Amino acid sequence: MSQKGRSITLSVSEQDKRQLEALALEFGKTWGDRPNISKLIEAIARRELVIAPNHNWSQERIQALNRARTALVDVGELQMALAIAQLLLERSELTIPLRNELEKFLARPAAPWQLQIERYIRQQQPFQLSYQDAAERLWQFTICYAELATHEDRQYLDCWCRETEGNQDLPELQHNWCLRLDRINDAAVIATAGNWRSGLAIIAVELHLFQGLAFAYRSKTARDEVNQWHPDIPNVRRVVRHVSNTFWLIREVLRYGKDCEIVAPEAVREKFKLEVAALHRRYYPET
16 A cells, blocks of 8 residues: 555455456546546546446246245245245346235235244144134144145145045045145144154056157156056056055046056056046037
8 A cells, every 4th residue: 555545455356357447448437547446436436436236037937046046935944935925025036926026025025823833843843723724614624744845836734644634635634734835824833743654655556758858757756666667568658656545646647648547556547537527518518
């Protein structure tokens, strides 16, 4: 420092120096026709130039961060989800709907009952809750296993309950319930006595995949117990999956169309055939 209070020495790489000189030229901070880094820094200090975050984040990056936020909420890491939401709100690249969603999330990140459910899951503590379904019927469930899950971009509580009345799934799976989180806003959640289960009830379902799907399919879930080429049928992929809810399985298979067949067990195959028959009647009511 040669003149106290007026001169400083910067230690920067040649690349950084060139970038600073380019900025000085861009903002007209020159000595004659040469860029002057000192004038650039002086303008910043006097707030003639304002340093602000860059605004060139891609929509892919923003969407990835927002998916990470919702995933953190699902696994109970609320503070980390709040930090990501705050980071995103500092960006100017957000769409208006996403900005509104994040602002609502920060204003009310999670209802007290949801935080209590997450604590019970971590503690493996059975609990009871009240639930109002889409038809506004009130249900009481005693839950002995639960996990937060996302199905088709909505958040659910997949749980094993002592109650089975009203469950239309196969008998082996009727203790499993899938409760939408946004439909239990007024739920009263309390601990109850009992043992915590190791998981949901499951059955093994065999699928055969054909055509391009057979070559392109990759396991999307750890519940795919088998994923291999069929030993007896050429160009057919055999998948055996542990299934806890046939409703979501049927919705997935419908998306695959003729390139996917439910082979076993027969009860699941029959359930899917009824769905296909109803679809056929919708499009061909005269037959």
